[in-house]
Amino acid sequence: MRASEQIPGQVNPAWPARLHVVTGKGGTGKTTVAAALALGLAAGGRRTLLVEVEGRQGIAELFGLGPLPYEERRVAGTPDGGEVRALAVDAELALLEYLDMFYKLGAAGRALRKFGAIDFATTIAPGLRDVLLTGKVKEATTRTVDRRRVYHAVVLDAPPTGRIGRFLNVTAETARLAKVGPIKTQSENVATLLRSPMTAVHVVTLLEEMPVQETVDAIADLDALGIPIGKVIVNATRPPLLTGTKVNQAELRRGLAAAGLATDRATVSGLYAEAKAYLTRHELEESLRVELAELGEPMVELPLLPGGVDRAALDTLAAELLGTQ
Amino acid sequence: MDRILADPGVRIVVCCGSGGVGKTTTAAALALRAAERHGRRTVVLTIDPARRLAQSLGLTELDNTPRQVKGIEADESGGELHAMMLDMKRTFDEVVLAHTDPTRAAEIFANPFYQAMSSTFSGTQEYMAMEKLGQLHARGEWDLIVVDTPPSRSALDFLDAPARLSRFLDGRMLRLLLAPARAGGRSMFSLVTASFGMFSRVVQKVLGAQLLTDLSGFVAALDSMFGGFRQRAEQTYRILQARETAFLLVAAPEPDAVREAAYFAGRLGEERMPLAGLVLNRVHRTTAEGLSAERSRAAAEELERSGGFGAAADALRVHAALAEQATRERRVAAVFTDAYPAVPTVEVAAQPADVHDVDGLRTVGDALSQP
Numbered sequence: 001m002r003a004s005e006q007i008p009g010q011v012n013p014a015w016p017a018r019l020h021v022v023t024g025k026g027g028t029g030k031t032t033v034a035a036a037l038a039l040g041l042a043a044g045g046r047r048t049l050l051v052e053v054e055g056r057q058g059i060a061e062l063f064g065l066g067p068l069p070y071e072e073r074r075v076a077g078t079p080d081g082g083e084v085r086a087l088a089v090d091a092e093l094a095l096l097e098y099l100d101m102f103y104k105l106g107a108a109g110r111a112l113r114k115f116g117a118i119d120f121a122t123t124i125a126p127g128l129r130d131v132l133l134t135g136k137v138k139e140a141t142t143r144t145v146d147r148r149r150v151y152h153a154v155v156l157d158a159p160p161t162g163r164i165g166r167f168l169n170v171t172a173e174t175a176r177l178a179k180v181g182p183i184k185t186q187s188e189n190v191a192t193l194l195r196s197p198m199t200a201v202h203v204v205t206l207l208e209e210m211p212v213q214e215t216v217d218a219i220a221d222l223d224a225l226g227i228p229i230g231k232v233i234v235n236a237t238r239p240p241l242l243t244g245t246k247v248n249q250a251e252l253r254r255g256l257a258a259a260g261l262a263t264d265r266a267t268v269s270g271l272y273a274e275a276k277a278y279l280t281r282h283e284l285e286e287s288l289r290v291e292l293a294e295l296g297e298p299m300v301e302l303p304l305l306p307g308g309v310d311r312a313a314l315d316t317l318a319a320e321l322l323g324t325q
Numbered sequence: 326m327d328r329i330l331a332d333p334g335v336r337i338v339v340c341c342g343s344g345g346v347g348k349t350t351t352a353a354a355l356a357l358r359a360a361e362r363h364g365r366r367t368v369v370l371t372i373d374p375a376r377r378l379a380q381s382l383g384l385t386e387l388d389n390t391p392r393q394v395k396g397i398e399a400d401e402s403g404g405e406l407h408a409m410m411l412d413m414k415r416t417f418d419e420v421v422l423a424h425t426d427p428t429r430a431a432e433i434f435a436n437p438f439y440q441a442m443s444s445t446f447s448g449t450q451e452y453m454a455m456e457k458l459g460q461l462h463a464r465g466e467w468d469l470i471v472v473d474t475p476p477s478r479s480a481l482d483f484l485d486a487p488a489r490l491s492r493f494l495d496g497r498m499l500r501l502l503l504a505p506a507r508a509g510g511r512s513m514f515s516l517v518t519a520s521f522g523m524f525s526r527v528v529q530k531v532l533g534a535q536l537l538t539d540l541s542g543f544v545a546a547l548d549s550m551f552g553g554f555r556q557r558a559e560q561t562y563r564i565l566q567a568r569e570t571a572f573l574l575v576a577a578p579e580p581d582a583v584r585e586a587a588y589f590a591g592r593l594g595e596e597r598m599p600l601a602g603l604v605l606n607r608v609h610r611t612t613a614e615g616l617s618a619e620r621s622r623a624a625a626e627e628l629e630r631s632g633g634f635g636a637a638a639d640a641l642r643v644h645a646a647l648a649e650q651a652t653r654e655r656r657v658a659a660v661f662t663d664a665y666p667a668v669p670t671v672e673v674a675a676q677p678a679d680v681h682d683v684d685g686l687r688t689v690g691d692a693l694s695q696p
Contacts, residue, residue, distance in 0.1 A: 025344070025345060026343065026344025026345045027343070027344055027345025027346065027577075027579070027581070027582070028345070160344065162373070208679065209375070209377075209679040209681075210345070210375050210679070211345070213375065213376065238646070241639060241642045241643050241646060242639045242643070246636065247636035247637065247639060247640050248636075251634070251636055251637060252636070252637050252640055254634065254637070255628055255634035255636070255637020255638065255640075255641075256624075256637060256641075258628060258631070258633075258634055258637075259624035259625075259627050259628050259634075259637075259641070260624070261616065261620070261624055262615065262616070266612075266613065266615075267613045267615060267616060269612075270611065270612035270613030270644075271612075271613050271616075271640045271641070271643075271644050272640065273612050274611065274612060274613070274640065274643050274644050274647055275636075275639065275640040275643050275644075277677045278643045278647075278677075280677035280678060281677045281678070284677070284678050284679075306649065306650070306653060308580060
């Protein structure tokens with residue numbers, strides 16, 4: 001089924017979650033993939049929310065905007081009336097918002113902030129910080145107005161694979177510190193959402209050893225925590241360039257001559273060395289692809305976009321992700 | 326690079342840059358070269374090495390002490406290579422033990438706040454990497470210490486986190502928590518203490534009273550160590566500013582990594598920390614410079630149309646893709662070199678397969694030392 005043919009309000013069958021958590025080793029392009037997914041899921045006149053939690057302002061950078069404040073604001077639209085909003089969650093402000101909701105702090109809250117108390121609280125208990133961040137994400141995911149969901153889907157540009165288990169395992173972190181009270185309740189609610197079919201964690205990787213290893217490790221971690229895995233997204237893949245015939249220098253020289261190119265030693269041996277290096281790289285990539293497939297999770301491959309990431313590139317990736325290209 | 330590695334005045338090399346650019350490999354390759362070629366007694370402090378690279382250095386477990394790497398070719402030069410992986414929690418424990426008596430230390434270790442803080446990533450890893458660097462340096466038994474920096478969300482965290490953490494540990498928040506009564510008597514603090522009293526009430530409500538008890542317990546137990554924490558962080562900071570330190574920025578020719586390196590270069594300048602150069606990893610270049618990408622691709626298409634020479638057409642397509650990538654990477658790298666023309670740059674060619682043995686490190690070391 002094409003995304004545009006779906007009934008409004010229903011989830012996309014290929015991406016059935018409401019909360020899409022996108023992780024991956026640093027440098028694999030998880031922010032780009034998260035943005036493309038948010039765009040893709042907004043197709044068909046829907047509204048999605050793209051969230052970042054690490055204060056990197058990666059979303060703003062990607063869409064060529066100034067730093068995003070702690071507020072949900074439109075960053076992109078789709079031709080069919082869809083809309084992506086973005087939110088950079090700030091742990092301090094999330095805590096104030098949270099305290100205000102429960103305790104009506106007002107000016108006193110601002111004084112606390114000026115005084116560094118909030119920074120203090122979130123520094124001394126990083127687990128608390130994560131509960132606040134994921135709590136805000138949960139709130140946006142489940143928010144309704146007039147009994148209708150405000151967001152068709154929420155896409156979280158999450159911390160990298162090395163930290164994702166700890167970040168999502170909020171109850172374990174807070175259980176150590178807060179044994180009673182609203183924070184405990186909040187972390188339990190977040191944990192329930194994260195372990196439900198409403199959530200899917202997607203792991204972005206490249207066909208390189210370290211990112212693949214971290215993908216394998218992260219999936220094992222998340223499995224052990226009972227957090228549902230969505231897809232393995234293989235980013236920046238290249239179409240194979242070799243048709244399979246093995247090249248040798250003599251044949252290469254004849255080919256160059258036939259094409260009217262120079263056949264000096266340097267050119268021939270240079271091209272030969274390049275082809276051999278390519279083959280080595282390609283074989284390694286193939287074995288890594290097999291390793292990923294053996295995980296048994298659904299896989300999506302995205303092409304390398306050599307021109308860098310602009311809006312057109314994001315649209316291309318979105319179409320690839322949703323299978324609507 | 327050999328000039329830096331051979332210079333007896335350089336005692337510390339810090340490799341920094343964003344995640345996934347090959348920092349650890351660069352650090353290990355430099356340390357190996359310093360030991361083999363320049364006869365230096367070298368230790369490499371790694372933070373989170375790839376498993377196979379760690380194994381090739383003989384690092385099978387994270388035990389927080391330098392272990393000599395066997396099987397390197399340093400007989401002639403007389404150098405030694407030692408390697409260690411940072412154990413964040415253990416390093417923190419050692420700091421606590423060094424600054425307080427065993428009873429206090431036991432109290433601190435048992436406190437849930439200490440457990441949370443010493444094992445989570447929020448700045449602690451950076452602080453502990455600095456701390457370990459300070460320890461290794463203070464022992465004076467190394468000719469050269471090569472440091473790999475933590476996989477932070479940003480390379481700048483390595484500089485900022487320790488200061489943040491020590492400021493925090495030494496901060497008035499903690500002092501107030503320790504002695505709310507003492508602070509309450511001063512009128513100039515009345516507004517602050519009023520909100521602080523409310524803060525603790527709110528914390529009690531939100532988190533429960535037990536948490537606050539644990540917190541003040543933690544704070545009270547750490548009280549004796551505050552000065553020590555800050556002093557140590559400042560000491561290490563000064564070492565980083567000294568002439569005996571060389572910072573190496575590590576980047577890959579990708580827009581994000583290069584932008585990060587440029588930010589970092591700016592910061593090092595502001596902090597008056599010595600930037601020795603930029604290592605550009607995973608650079609693609611062609612070995613047949615004379616043949617352009619367009620020409621090569623057109624020839625491949627022509628060969629395909631006329632039939633035969635399939636393998637030659639493949640090779641031409643590989644060359645075209647490589648030549649285009651090389652051009653793109655040069656453009657990306659220019660963002661840095663245009664902004665910092667005075668910073669020497671060394672390029673390391675992309676290896677067809679990942680590096681995970683001593684031979685591979687040696688090859689990288691050779692590439693790093695190309696003039």
